[in-house]
Amino acid sequence: MNGELHARLDAAAAEILDRMIAWRRDFHQHPELGNQEHRTAGIVAEHLRAIGCDEVRTGLGGSTGVVGIIRGDRPGPCVALRADMDALPVREATGLPFASTATQDWGGETVPVMHACGHDAHTAVQMAVAEILAANRDAISGSVMLLFQPAEEGAAPDWQGESGAARLVADGVFGDPRPDAFFIFHVLQDETKGRAGEIRYHEGDGTYGMSLLRIRVKGRGGHGAFPWKAVDPLLIGAHILTALQSVPAKNVDVNENAVTLSIGMFRGGSKFNVIPTEAEMEGALRLTDESTRAALEARVEAIAKGIAAAHGGSAEVDWYSRVPIIHNDPALVATMLPSIAAAAPSPDHLVKVESCFLDDVSHFTQVAPVLFFTVGVGLDAEDPARSGFHHEPDFMVNEAGLATALKAMLRLAVDYGPARLSNAG
16 A cells, blocks of 8 residues: 555644544534434534535435545545444433533433434544545545434434434435445444554454334223223333343353343333323344344244233334344455554554444445444543443543544545455456
8 A cells, every 4th residue: 555645644634633532522512313413414514515525415314414425536436434423312421521411302302412322433533534535635546425324323213214324225325426335433432441542343244133123012091099990001011021031041042142132211101190001112132143033023022912912901013123234344354454454553453353233334235345343442541530331321432542543444445446446457
């Protein structure tokens, strides 16, 4: 690869670092939930226009998605880079000076909002990538698609249809230009101190697949003082929730398939002395063996419906979204590994792993090969504080790791074209 070009891009990355961190802190202080990222998307689109992107598209994915296109000075393939923008319905407890105090509507309920997974960092890094690439078009063989995605964490309970990456694919966002490869990073806070900037990658299938489920339990409402006159859907739901834990515990070989089933929402009723007519649960079934998905889903349905019927009620199970396992294309990994290795702080900060966590970019494999990797943002070894894990109220990002992410994404964007042309030759 071109050492002089890499040195120029590294210098630009060092120069923009302070502004990139400022953007990240601003997004962190003003988080927005999935499909509601209006402020964030507006800032992104304004930035892409200001730096001279050849094309800027907004309102994508049914809501707030933004795409910027930068065309290089030389012909070549199209590289797509993804950054997700959405936050989570979590009340922040970090004590940071730029901590969020925001609230938003989430399925008809006002909830606190926090960037508890690092998407604020992803958006800021990609804005920096965009600015540097726009100023260095001579470094690009082909074009770069900068994708700012809504709703990676999933849609609100009252949102209709697919969300996030699946919606972008279904809506034909990747038709013109059609990407030849996707490169995506995600920050990783694994609570290991002193490993900021560590890059982890896998080959082939290396994450969880996920099936999102909604269980609606129907009973017969009544007065709380006369429960024998009613069929309590909350009681039925409690039995279902408990019994569902037998799905991963008793239905899979744990040596071959890492299955989890977690219910994250259970709601029903509106007054202490009124037994409601309906209750609802939402959760996710995760698995590492795709061939078992149908059987596990069938087991969940049998448990829910059987327990409800035994109590005189009924249950409906809606599998409203299925996320496939991320497949890191082995040929793409082999070709681009030198680029991410060069961005790591040291050789021991590049680690091959068997599995990584789930991300809905797995849907992009319908379009082109994917390379997904993580960049460590654990705290420094001497830092007395701790950080929570992803989705926890005290989740924090060591911003030192973002310099590695920036360098890695820049190298991938400019190295892929020459590498592809070289392989073709």
